[in-house]
Amino acid sequence: MMDLVNKAKWDAWSALGSLPKETARENYVDLVSSLSAASEPPSPAKPAADGEQAGGDLVVTSENHITTITFNRPAKKNAITTQMYQDIMLALQAASKDDSVLTVLTGNGEYYCSGNDLTNFTDIPPEGPEEKARTNAILLREFVDCFIDFPKPLVAVVNGPAVGISVTLLGLFDLVYASDRATFHTPFGPLGLSPEGCSSYTFPKMMGPSKLSRTKVGSRAGEGGCQSQATVSLQGRGLGQLVFLKAAEMLIFGRKLTAQEACAQGLVTEVFPDSTFQKEVWTRLRAYTKLPPNAVRTSREVMRSKGRERLHAVNAEECGALQQRWLSEECTSAVVRFLSRRGKL
Numbered sequence: 001m002m003d004l005v006n007k008a009k010w011d012a013w014s015a016l017g018s019l020p021k022e023t024a025r026e027n028y029v030d031l032v033s034s035l036s037a038a039s040e041p042p043s044p045a046k047p048a049a050d051g052e053q054a055g056g057d058l059v060v061t062s063e064n065h066i067t068t069i070t071f072n073r074p075a076k077k078n079a080i081t082t083q084m085y086q087d088i089m090l091a092l093q094a095a096s097k098d099d100s101v102l103t104v105l106t107g108n109g110e111y112y113c114s115g116n117d118l119t120n121f122t123d124i125p126p127e128g129p130e131e132k133a134r135t136n137a138i139l140l141r142e143f144v145d146c147f148i149d150f151p152k153p154l155v156a157v158v159n160g161p162a163v164g165i166s167v168t169l170l171g172l173f174d175l176v177y178a179s180d181r182a183t184f185h186t187p188f189g190p191l192g193l194s195p196e197g198c199s200s201y202t203f204p205k206m207m208g209p210s211k212l213s214r215t216k217v218g219s220r221a222g223e224g225g226c227q228s229q230a231t232v233s234l235q236g237r238g239l240g241q242l243v244f245l246k247a248a249e250m251l252i253f254g255r256k257l258t259a260q261e262a263c264a265q266g267l268v269t270e271v272f273p274d275s276t277f278q279k280e281v282w283t284r285l286r287a288y289t290k291l292p293p294n295a296v297r298t299s300r301e302v303m304r305s306k307g308r309e310r311l312h313a314v315n316a317e318e319c320g321a322l323q324q325r326w327l328s329e330e331c332t333s334a335v336v337r338f339l340s341r342r343g344k345l
């Protein structure tokens with residue numbers, strides 16, 4: 001009775017009764033070929049091909065216990081429309097309750113995401129620009145709160161250049177895997193804007209001294225670390241000052257970082273050669289979904305819970321500042337310059 005394996009075999013055999021040997025052989029072959037087909041690793045969730053609007057500007061798929069939210073406006077460098085903010089929140093709310101273990105954000109086409117769609121500022125309601133700024137600030141605060149409160153591991157698969165809010169939100173992600181063709185740009189200064197996505201807090205905090213001192217110069221991308229040619233001059237500067245300087249260079253002065261530089265600063269977890277990026281990343285993510293889901297969720301919760309209250313306060317402060325920035329002449333003239341460069345106005 002205690003030899004459970006052989007007992008299971010006996011039970012299965014005796015349940016076949018007087019099944020003819022030939023039929024049993026055929027059934028066995030059918031079973032084995034069905035199992036081998038199922039064991040084929042499914043191809044990574046492929047977003048809709050360029051130009052297709054399958055699922056509209058956002059494609060949400062859920063397979064292999066991974067929910068994937070794909071920016072799908074390649075013709076507009078995956079700029080985020082007002083509707084997409086709403087749809088991403090809905091997708092996150094659904095993902096927080098489904099059987100997925102991980103939630104991934106990625107882009108279709110050559111860009112990861114070119115940030116907020118600057119035409120969002122052009123549809124001014126009859127109540128005027130102040131009302132537009134007020135409703136935008138509410139939408140942005142709710143959007144970022146969704147990421148702060150999301151209960152499962154968040155992964156960014158940064159397939160190409162990332163701009164603005166798609167960069168600042170990365171400080172709220174658990175894993176940021178980047179192709180070596182990705183870049184990270186937060187042009188808030190030139191746009192007359194200020195940081196969002198809690199980046200005014202997460203970026204200085206994340207670009208900490210330990211990462212700078214451990215920068216590996218010249219190592220190959222994808223060897224579990226960063227390939228950075230950036231040499232970091234520490235002469236005469238306290239690391240604390242250098243940390244702020246790096247975050248300020250991005251958020252105040254709009255310096256664009258390469259994937260390797262972003263990895264050296266702690267914004268990116270790992271950089272992969274573009275040629276093997278998708279295969280390596282999705283193979284790794286599928287392996288992560290085999291981990292005990294409740295342990296994964298518990299570990300993430302104990303890591304994230306302590307900082308949530310602070311992040312909500314930072315988000316509120318950033319949205320309040322942006323509500324004023326959006327009404328400023330600096331911002332409106334920058335948006336006019338962008339949209340008129342192609343005769344959009």
Ligand SMILES: CCCCC/C=C/CC(=O)SCCNC(=O)CCNC(=O)[C@H](O)C(C)(C)COP(=O)(O)OP(=O)(O)OC[C@H]1O[C@@H](n2cnc3c(N)ncnc32)[C@H](O)[C@@H]1OP(=O)(O)O
Nearest residue numbers: 075076077079114115116117118119136139140164165342
């Ligand atoms: C609810 C409100 C929330 C607000 C949250 C605040 C967020 C802050 C931010 O995200 S700030 C950052 C905003 N993004 C930008 O400033 C990027 C603007 N775009 C560019 O600078 C360039 O397009 C580029 C560098 C991304 C790519 O340049 P490139 O020359 O390669 O390509 P094009 O410029 O020809 O772009 C192709 C078409 O895509 C349109 N487009 C690209 N990005 C945006 C965008 N962010 N908003 C609107 N439209 C964008 C571009 O206009 C082209 O359209 P066209 O083919 O019709 O001309």
